[in-house]
Amino acid sequence: MKRPYIGVTGVSSPEEVTAARLCIPEDSNHALMVGCLVSEKSWNGIPVKWHHRHPDPSRLSLLFQYDPKVINLVHYHAKDSEGLAERLDEIAMKSGPYLHGFQLNMMWPDRAEMAHYLDLYPHHFFVMQFGVGMQKAADFDPKTIVAVVKSYADLVSYVLLDPSGGRGEEMDTTFMRRVLTLLVDECPQVMPGIAGGLGPSTLHRITDLIRDYPQLSIDAEGRLRDRDDHLDTTLMMEYLDGAFELFSE
Numbered sequence: 001m002k003r004p005y006i007g008v009t010g011v012s013s014p015e016e017v018t019a020a021r022l023c024i025p026e027d028s029n030h031a032l033m034v035g036c037l038v039s040e041k042s043w044n045g046i047p048v049k050w051h052h053r054h055p056d057p058s059r060l061s062l063l064f065q066y067d068p069k070v071i072n073l074v075h076y077h078a079k080d081s082e083g084l085a086e087r088l089d090e091i092a093m094k095s096g097p098y099l100h101g102f103q104l105n106m107m108w109p110d111r112a113e114m115a116h117y118l119d120l121y122p123h124h125f126f127v128m129q130f131g132v133g134m135q136k137a138a139d140f141d142p143k144t145i146v147a148v149v150k151s152y153a154d155l156v157s158y159v160l161l162d163p164s165g166g167r168g169e170e171m172d173t174t175f176m177r178r179v180l181t182l183l184v185d186e187c188p189q190v191m192p193g194i195a196g197g198l199g200p201s202t203l204h205r206i207t208d209l210i211r212d213y214p215q216l217s218i219d220a221e222g223r224l225r226d227r228d229d230h231l232d233t234t235l236m237m238e239y240l241d242g243a244f245e246l247f248s249e
Contacts, residue, residue: 002125002157002191005071006243007219008236009035010053014062019233023240024069030247031071032240033219035103036063038091039077052229053221061096073127075103081110085117092121103127103160107134114155125157127193132163142179150187159183160219162195169222171196173205180213192216199223200238203246210246218243 008020011034024032041047042054055063064072074091078084092099101124104114114126130145138144149159161179163171176194183192192213194206198220210216220239226232 003031004029004191004215004217005031005033006240006247007033007035007217008224008240009037009075009219009221010225010231011036011063012052012055012231016231016233017063017065019237020240021067021070023237023244025244025248028244028248030244031069033071033073034063035073035075035219036060037075040079043091050229057094060094064096064098066098072098072100073103074099075105077105081106081113084110084113085120088117089120099124101125101127103129105129105131111152111155118155126155127158127160128152128156129160129162135163142182145179146182146186149183149190153187153190156190158191158193158217160193160195169197170202170205173209177209180209184213193219195219197223198239200235200242203239203242207246214247
């Protein structure tokens, strides 16, 4: 059964996962989402810009721990969908038995490749990241964005509206509301999520959205890092505590 989640992306050590799990209330309707970044480059051992956010692929299975209150996702970034199903299969085999699926951080992922992967792993699911590139291609028009999501509705379980892409840039909550209003009405089978500049000091900006969309998922990355781009566990736990509290009100 699909559950909304409160996410932390850019996790790279088992100790960070353990700290995050301590923040989950026993009675929460939301799961914790543990997001591990994998890109074409990091998978092939090529240095990446945000190397502290990309764990060694050989350690993925150590990061995805069993907990019924946790959703474990690989956030996979690639330029195109060529060989996507095969690559995701390789990553899944490295990720261990507690992987739940993938967030696809790419433009227009290929439907046939996605369907092929789900044939191989029918118990997994996809999150579609609708990033700034796709939003720009849709002319930032909520109707067009929702139409695109609907065209993937048989293959994705969640859509994450994410104009920041890990850079910590704050979302336009008015625009998010316009998209969410249409999305919830016209595409109820896909669970909505938002990201963009979330952290312990900015959660107040989405209080009204949480009130009006209690099944909303959220994700945070850039605002949880220190000046050396390491995940700051204090900031992470403050964000998680605050987010779980907001969703419980």
